[in-house]
Amino acid sequence: MTDAADAQGGRRPDRASLVIALALIVLALVVAWDAATMRTGAATYSRIGPRAFPYGVSAGLTILAALTTIRAFRFAAPRLPRDEARPALWIVGGLLTQIALLPYAGFSLATGSVFAATAYAFGRGPLWLTYPIGVAFALAVWLFFARALSLILPAGPLERLF
């Protein structure tokens, strides 16, 4: 367990943990704000209404943020390897393309973009080749799940041919 492993105090605080602590505080504030601005129409029967749990969770998050901050100052940041951003961005792009295409183009054409983008992220292209392969794969999957197993999946122009 890294509790024992990173037990040397670091002079420079662990920046990642500080960012995480900040994110937790923001989350706590959002949850509390949403609970506070709730318009409770009908009178709630007991004192514990729909606000109680959110306030509790918000309080918990605040405590966790504080503890994370303390940890950031007490322990050295673990040496994390450098990650490449490009492949991740490609995958994100593929997913966004899928979201955009899905309502208009149906499952196969949209998901083909995820397939092609992911393959590209791992170094396999070219896109004009991997996209049709992806569409074909997605179509096969669609046929199996939507026809054989009656799963409800959006059908676009391509699926309507089958």
Add this chain to the structure above:
Amino acid sequence: MESLGALGDGLLVALQPSNLLFAVIGVTLGTAIGVLPGIGPALTVALLLPVTFQLDPGGSLIMFAGIYYGGMYGGSTTSILLNTPGESASIITALEGNKMARAGRGGPALATAAIGSFVAGTLATLALALVSPWIVRFALSFGPAEYFALMVLAFTTVSAAFGSSVLRGVTSLFVGLVLGLVGIDLQTGQARLTFGVPDLLDGIEVTTVAVALFAIGETLHVAARQRRFAETLEAVRGSLWMSREDWRRSWKPWLRGAGVGFPMGAMPAGGAEIPTFLSYMLERRLSPRKEEFGHGAIEGVAGPEAANNASAAGTLVPLLTLGLPTTATAAIMLAGFQQYGLQPGPLLFANSPGLVWGLISSLFIANIMLLVLNLPLIGLWVKVLSVPRPWLYAGILTFATLGTIGANPSPVELIMLLVFGLLGYAMRRYDYPVAPVVVGLILGPLSEQQLRRALSISQSDPSILVGSWISIVLYALAIAALLGPIIMSAGRARRARAGT
């Protein structure tokens, strides 16, 4: 005993041809998806959950059982043949199993994993059938306050068992709780954390969160590190079958593994890692060939695999009898139950015994099918694993988005998939456990319901929460679960500094 009779009735249900077919499909799908690296049983169940919605509750539960066991078997196949296993419980199997595969003994490793899982699974399911009615009887004396205490215990064990630090585990849990808050409050019809987005009124789908955190997060993680890590797939050389010597060395670890796995799985002890680890240490202790461990000792595969499978059946005990999920997989299965309006717990045993016993019987059937189908199909699963990474992960993401689209094809859901995928990547990078998020998401709303029910019974008097000795014991255990790892690691740190 009445439970054996009920089990018999359940078997009759499970053996109907249509249900058998569902079991076969479930096992095959479960193994096919479970084999994919980075996809463990929790994710396999999450991905295939929407598939089961179209069936009647009985059929879909049976498919569930198949997917559950198939997913686990697929996962152990991966950890034996590939040196980067998909989930933490498989790390132990990978330890010895991969070494065996490299020495050309991949076949026996897979065989001992399969047979051991079968033996342990059968024993554990039997134990599940026998133990459940007793627990149900006990649970009927539970009121909302006790249920709340039980859920708090589940929260703490899930947070403390996973991941590398209690703080991170609890943080993950609270993220899950926040996600669970989104949607309409059932008791007052109040919308929470929806920010005016109508799609969020139904809450956040478990499938979306699980798929995003597990599959997409993992894919992003691997993609970002691909140049540094090359996976090597071990071909299954040599015989597929175990020698007599292998059998001789395996059967006791199977039984011991089952004995260790089932009770630990049944307790809210949070996950399959502890029993598999314990089984490994036990086998190493008891083996006359200690030096083989670390280099491919078959006991090191037989025991932990049996323990893994037995503990999976064990987690069904609190899930079915109390409605309490103790692992991410159980949490996802609970979501599946809820989709049918079924609330697992003592009432379900009373109101729909056919359903529950049908499920338990189909666990038996699924177990048998696993053995029958998968040993011959090994070649197929190896082919799946030897697909090059680009295609593999492209396929994984295709299935991942399929699962979400099948559950809810709205753009909002898919954007959430993306956002949580990025969160999953960040969590992996900074070593935050993912499973507590799923458990928090599912269990959070349930625990809130119990809390409010308890307090409305007591007219807002908080002392009802510690009013019974059951609750007090549960809270004490919860505190122990939280403080235990902290105290242990502090002790270790002190000893390390003292140079012992």
